[in-house]
Amino acid sequence: MASITVPARTEAHPHLRPLNIFRDLPQVADLIEICFSSTMDSDGKRYVQDMRRAGKDNSFIQWANRAAETTSLPLTGYVWEENGKIVGNTSLVPFRHKKERIYLIANVAAHPEFRRRGIARALTEQAMKHAREKKADAIWLHVRDDNPGAIDLYTKLGFIERARRTTYQAGTDANAAIPQSDFTITKRHPRDWPTQLNWLNRLYPDPLAWHRNWSFNSLRPGLWNWLYLLFVDMNVRQWSAVKNHTLNAALAWIPYGRGEALFAATSQRSAPEAVTALLLQARRELFYYQPKVILEFPSDQFKLAIQSAGFNVLRTLVWMQAT
Numbered sequence: 001m002a003s004i005t006v007p008a009r010t011e012a013h014p015h016l017r018p019l020n021i022f023r024d025l026p027q028v029a030d031l032i033e034i035c036f037s038s039t040m041d042s043d044g045k046r047y048v049q050d051m052r053r054a055g056k057d058n059s060f061i062q063w064a065n066r067a068a069e070t071t072s073l074p075l076t077g078y079v080w081e082e083n084g085k086i087v088g089n090t091s092l093v094p095f096r097h098k099k100e101r102i103y104l105i106a107n108v109a110a111h112p113e114f115r116r117r118g119i120a121r122a123l124t125e126q127a128m129k130h131a132r133e134k135k136a137d138a139i140w141l142h143v144r145d146d147n148p149g150a151i152d153l154y155t156k157l158g159f160i161e162r163a164r165r166t167t168y169q170a171g172t173d174a175n176a177a178i179p180q181s182d183f184t185i186t187k188r189h190p191r192d193w194p195t196q197l198n199w200l201n202r203l204y205p206d207p208l209a210w211h212r213n214w215s216f217n218s219l220r221p222g223l224w225n226w227l228y229l230l231f232v233d234m235n236v237r238q239w240s241a242v243k244n245h246t247l248n249a250a251l252a253w254i255p256y257g258r259g260e261a262l263f264a265a266t267s268q269r270s271a272p273e274a275v276t277a278l279l280l281q282a283r284r285e286l287f288y289y290q291p292k293v294i295l296e297f298p299s300d301q302f303k304l305a306i307q308s309a310g311f312n313v314l315r316t317l318v319w320m321q322a323t
Contacts, residue, residue, distance in 0.1 A: 013122050019077040019091075025051050027086040028079065028107075035109040039144065039315060077107070078126050080119045087111040090123040092130060097210035103131035104211065105141040108150070121153055128157070128322060138210075139322040144315055145299075151318060159320035163208055164299040168311035170279070172287040176310065178280045181273045183248060185281045188238035190221035192247045199250070199265035203298060208319060216263075219252050235289075239281050241274035251278040253286060253293070262295040264302075272305035279309035 019028070029051040080088030091107040105127045110119040124141075131139045143150045145164060178185070188196065200216050218225070218236055237253040250265040262282055266275060279295070286293055295306065299316050307313075 013080075013126075015080050015082050016078060016088075016122055016126060017081060019079055019089075024079055024086060028077075028089050031086055031089050031109050031111060032107055034111065076130070078123050078130075080110070080114075080123060082114070087114040088119040088123055090120075090127045092127050094134075095210050100137040100210070101135065102138045102140065102210045103127075103134070103136045105131075105139065108141070120150070121157070124154070124157060140210075140319065142317040142319045145318050146316075151320075154320050158323050160323055161318055162321050163205075163319040164316060165208075165296050165319065166299040166303070166316040167314040168295045168297070168306050169292055169314050170283055170309065170311040171292055172283050172290060173310070174284055174287040176280045176283045178277050178284075179273070181277060183241045183243050183271070183274045183277055185277055186240050186242055188219075188221075188240045188250055188252070189247075192240055192250065193219070193221050195247055196250045196252075196265045199267055200263060203265065203301075204263065214254055218254060237282075237285065239278050241271075241278050243271075243274075249274040249278055251282055253282060255289075262293055264295060264297060266302065270302075272302060272308075275302050275305040276309045279306060279311065283310060 029048045032051075033048050076094070077089065077091040079086045088110045089107055090105060090109075093104040093106055095102040095104065105124060108120050108124055108127075110117075110123075128139055140162075141154060141159065143154060145151075196219070197216060200219075204216075219238060235255060239251045240247055241249045241251075249267075249270040252263045252265070254261055254263060262279070264275060264278070282293060294314070295311060297306065
């Protein structure tokens with residue numbers, strides 16, 4: 001088995017130490033489930049299951065030990081251990097974006113019985129120190145908007161809010177009724193691509209693009225892109241809401257791994273009923289591909305229109321960056 005170097009505990013925090021992927025993953029999975037089970041979606045539950053499975057897979061652990069600083073997986077981090085029990089955790093996930101090295105601080109958790117003791121703060125400070133020692137160009141984290149205590153902590157540690165994004169979820173339904181309106185829902189026309197791309201870039205800005213493993217180029221019209229999508233077996237779907245031959249809003253489905261993500265393109269003049277109609281159309285057509293669909297969108301835009309299409313709020317995350 002490959003060896004791993006475990007630095008000595010610091011005098012200031014004798015219970016804080018680096019994550020040991022050879023033995024800590026099952027306990028960390030248990031802690032994350034205890035702390036976040038009430039707000040955990042299907043992706044979160046899958047993540048916990050994968051962590052437990054990885055903790056039992058020796059070949060994975062040997063690979064992970066070598067790849068901890070080069071892969072976008074939560075293989076690096078710190079834990080707080082007392083009497084042989086892990087009661088605090090934070091993960092560090094490295095990303096590369098346009099030659100920049102970016103770290104995401106994730107899974108900051110303290111066991112309910114050990115809170116208000118400064119554990120989360122100490123773990124976050126250590127994660128920030130680690131990222132800076134690795135010459136990170138940026139350090140990010142995101143936190144639920146209904147956790148003001150955590151937001152206040154991160155603000156005091158020097159993080160500032162960059163965006164608020166709400167994730168919505170709806171079940172697909174072949175019989176979803178689309179209300180009558182002045183808008184016609186059609187397949188996205190190639191001539192609308194420049195406008196659609198401009199709207200997408202505004203709604204999904206580049207400063208928040210570092211964690212994506214896909215590109216909006218998959219929506220580009222043209223024979224070569226169609227052949228590429230055919231080659232990689234990616235079934236992209238797109239719709240437009242049109243009135244008087246003018247694009248009012250657009251919607252795309254990009255099955256980039258999770259297989260459930262919708263991306264809405266709107267302007268400040270887009271009509272709420274156009275957004276609702278597009279989302280209902282997607283729920284109808286995607287019924288034959290998957291049971292649920294997810295849309296992430298700026299929190300302050302088209303909330304009622306999205307909910308009118310049968311989407312429920314899963315969570316709203318505050319994206320914060322260290323200064």
